[in-house]
Amino acid sequence: MNIHTIADHLNSLADNSDTGMSFDCQPISGEVDVLQISILEREELPIFVSVTEDQIICISYLWDVDEVKPDCINDMHESMLEMNIPMPLSSFSKIGDKYVVFGALSINSSFADVEHELAVLSNNAIEVIDDMSDFLL
Amino acid sequence: MSIFKKIMTAIRGGASEAGEAIIDANATRIFEQEIRDAENHLTKAKRDLTGVMAEQMAAKREIDRLTREITEHEGYVAQALEKGDETLALAIAEKIANLEASLADQQQAHDSFSGSAERLKELVKKSERQVAEHKRQLSMVKTTESVQKATSAITDNFTSSNSKLLSAKDSLERIKAKQQKFDDKMKAGELLESENSDTSLQAQLKAAGIGSQDNSANSVLERLKAKQK
DSSP states (O other): HHHHHHHHHHHHTTTOOTOOOEEEEEOOOOSSSSEEEETOOOTOEEHHHHHHESSSEEEEEEEEEEGGGGHHHHHHHHHHHHTTTSSSSSEEEEEETTEEEEEETTOOOHHHHHHHHHHHHHHHHHHHHHHHHBBBB | OHHHHHHHHHHHHHHOOOOOOOOOOOHHHHHHHHHHHHHHHHHHHHHHHHHHHHHHHHHHHHHHHHHHHHHHHHHHHHHHHHHHHHHHHHHHHHHHHHHHHHHHHHHHHHHHHHHHHHHHHHHHHHHHHHHHHHHHHHHHHHHHHHHHHHHHHHHHHHHHTTTOOOOOHHHHHHHHHHHHHHHHHHHHHHHHHHHHHHHHHHHHHHHTTOOOOOOHHHHHHHHHHHHOO
């Protein structure tokens, strides 16, 4: 399992994915290979996938620290912590000054698992922004 | 300091921004080497364990054999005594004494092999747990570094492609608008579908002669004729 086999699989699905989503994959080269996955109609919230020795990590960027209303940041953190378990398959994190939702899968996951993960992650990301928008500028 | 704490300190300290590694590459390499060494020891310990267990089984077989032989010879002593052959009985008894000495030796060897096998099994288990734990720690370090590198690749990609990152709210607005458009299209499609079915119903009614009928040439002619009268 690497980003190229994932890309091949997702591209081969075309419009026939189980999740009903249409994925477009774009590898980004760098010190670590990253796959940028855009979902049709949701291009504004791409998912970035990288594969390490033992995990497949899928990340969706939510918002910047400076998008958060300054006096809301503690409430927002608390809400995020409280939502972390109920939210299916994904968890919150922070990379640099960006808040993210991410999911990590075992390297031995099936393509169907990866596809399911991406669909759930995308739904979570959209719902989280909607639900947390009161905290955002 | 635990790996967890090290990672936390490094991230808090802004090592990520400076592009510094969480734990310097050399330390990571040493750690990896340590894991490989531990794995090698583990393989060796497992091999030793197999050897010891084989010896243990051989000793057990020998014990069984000697025990059988002692019982057999005890029978012979009884038979010799029945025949009143004291000298023979004594000779057999000597043999039994020798066999018993060997049995004691084998028993001791067997106990010692069993002890070693237990110790080795414990050692293997402990080493396996330790290797797994080291691997988990290494995975934490590597994952953190990988995510940092991935992030910088993503950021570079955004900068180079000049694509402006939208705010979360703007992204959501756009996605919702697209979803709305899609829903509207679906609704329009359904509406069109139902209208089409309306038309086909009208056609059926017309065919059955129910409802208003088209003005045919005949009906026009009839109307004009009536006017002339």
